[in-house]
Amino acid sequence: MSTTESPESGVRGRTRRAILGAAASLLARRRGATLAEIAEAADVGRSTLHRYFPDRDELMRAVVDDSVEAIGRSVEGAAIGDGPPLEAMRRLVAAMVESGDRIMFLWGDPRVLEEYGPRARWGDAAEEDCEGDERFADDPVLDLIRRGQAEGVFDAELSPEWIQHTLWSLVFTGVEDADKGLLPRHGVTATVIRTFENGIRSPAG
Amino acid sequence: MSTTESPESGVRGRTRRAILGAAASLLARRRGATLAEIAEAADVGRSTLHRYFPDRDELMRAVVDDSVEAIGRSVEGAAIGDGPPLEAMRRLVAAMVESGDRIMFLWGDPRVLEEYGPRARWGDAAEEDCEGDERFADDPVLDLIRRGQAEGVFDAELSPEWIQHTLWSLVFTGVEDADKGLLPRHGVTATVIRTFENGIRSPAG
DNA sequence: TATTTTTGGGACAGCAATGTCCCGAAGAGA
DNA sequence: TCTCTTCGGGACATTGCTGTCCCAAAAATA
Numbered sequence: 472m473s474t475t476e477s478p479e480s481g482v483r484g485r486t487r488r489a490i491l492g493a494a495a496s497l498l499a500r501r502r503g504a505t506l507a508e509i510a511e512a513a514d515v516g517r518s519t520l521h522r523y524f525p526d527r528d529e530l531m532r533a534v535v536d537d538s539v540e541a542i543g544r545s546v547e548g549a550a551i552g553d554g555p556p557l558e559a560m561r562r563l564v565a566a567m568v569e570s571g572d573r574i575m576f577l578w579g580d581p582r583v584l585e586e587y588g589p590r591a592r593w594g595d596a597a598e599e600d601c602e603g604d605e606r607f608a609d610d611p612v613l614d615l616i617r618r619g620q621a622e623g624v625f626d627a628e629l630s631p632e633w634i635q636h637t638l639w640s641l642v643f644t645g646v647e648d649a650d651k652g653l654l655p656r657h658g659v660t661a662t663v664i665r666t667f668e669n670g671i672r673s674p675a676g
Numbered sequence: 677m678s679t680t681e682s683p684e685s686g687v688r689g690r691t692r693r694a695i696l697g698a699a700a701s702l703l704a705r706r707r708g709a710t711l712a713e714i715a716e717a718a719d720v721g722r723s724t725l726h727r728y729f730p731d732r733d734e735l736m737r738a739v740v741d742d743s744v745e746a747i748g749r750s751v752e753g754a755a756i757g758d759g760p761p762l763e764a765m766r767r768l769v770a771a772m773v774e775s776g777d778r779i780m781f782l783w784g785d786p787r788v789l790e791e792y793g794p795r796a797r798w799g800d801a802a803e804e805d806c807e808g809d810e811r812f813a814d815d816p817v818l819d820l821i822r823r824g825q826a827e828g829v830f831d832a833e834l835s836p837e838w839i840q841h842t843l844w845s846l847v848f849t850g851v852e853d854a855d856k857g858l859l860p861r862h863g864v865t866a867t868v869i870r871t872f873e874n875g876i877r878s879p880a881g
Numbered sequence: 882t883a884t885t886t887t888t889g890g891g892a893c894a895g896c897a898a899t900g901t902c903c904c905g906a907a908g909a910g911a
Numbered sequence: 912t913c914t915c916t917t918c919g920g921g922a923c924a925t926t927g928c929t930g931t932c933c934c935a936a937a938a939a940t941a
Contacts, residue, residue, distance in 0.1 A: 486918090503707075507898080516920065517919085517920085518919060519917080525900080526899080582706070624878055625876050625877065627878065629867065629870070632858060633871070634876050636853060637849065637871055640845045640849040641845065644842065647786065648838065653841075662834065665833070666842055667876060671839050671872060673831050687939070711928075712929095720889085722889085723888075724887080732929075
């Protein structure tokens, strides 16, 4: 190990990922899930869980970080900076749907991002007057939305933030419906894209 | 009413409504809020709260029932059975936005409707194979959606249930954003309607 | 004013979740 | 095989929420 952070040491890395994955998946569906339940879902003893994450808060922070990273990687793979905005947006939706569990975890409880969000990385003492938006100033998703608006493809009367929230919201709803069996898993992306782009109005009408 | 249910007796009715309102408002924003917090928000002693609702479950059921009724009344006032579907839908959105707190409470936690939903009214032992949809068979909102589809106004390739979920989801997001100050309170309805109807595509494009 | 209802708060026991510690067993690596 | 690490589970004290009971004060009603 280098200094403080254990990198990805074969054993600990695997266990750690197992815990984070199980936690995200379970917490997405049952917030307030017990640590014992999370441990069980991860197929790990409660002691082990405590060994990796001393208390609930640290676990939450880690799961949030991990989820943000996972989604980030997925989004990165969509290369939303390239090509026509509409097509980039479709790739983005697909990427987000693929990270279904993480999306449900992060978006399912607004508090989660507020309390354990990226802010933590900057140190917690920083309670500046940041209205909570500038930290997303370089968000590639917002960039894409602005680009689409500038090119006249996306509705410019809607604020980029609102469009972004709509996106998250629809993806979340789609993933959730699929999770409940109300929507076929393979059709989620198409349905979300269709609704997101055109709304519910009949294309014919 | 006469026998078991206390009707609306001036005093008890007022206290009851205060508790239900405060509970919905608080639980909408902080699920897992303590009974003590709810009592405080309702400006009532914890004893009094327990006097009206013996335990947490009964309170939850009551808040759900109350919220469903409140929204129902609001929706009823929108007369969504009359007139062109598109205009009816706009009235519906406006009505739902007006019930912001209740919407946030009911939609914010999917579990809430599953555990304390209308099913409770039928008796809890009824665990028939109802896939959970037939109970909404006569839902006026679904009726409106189907009507709109039949008239060629709403996208017929989207399932009515999906459209309904989209509707709830967008209204929820709008109300939530307004709650956080990200969206001007008076513009929520228009923004939601615009997005819901047309998606994010530029009308010009 | 007198009576009944309603209320608020304190005291209390029960309970489930949490966090800590320890030890023997299983597993990985040399 | 030997050694070091990691693991699972039990035991334990602690904490915070819950639900119950009681009583005096405040409010409503007659």
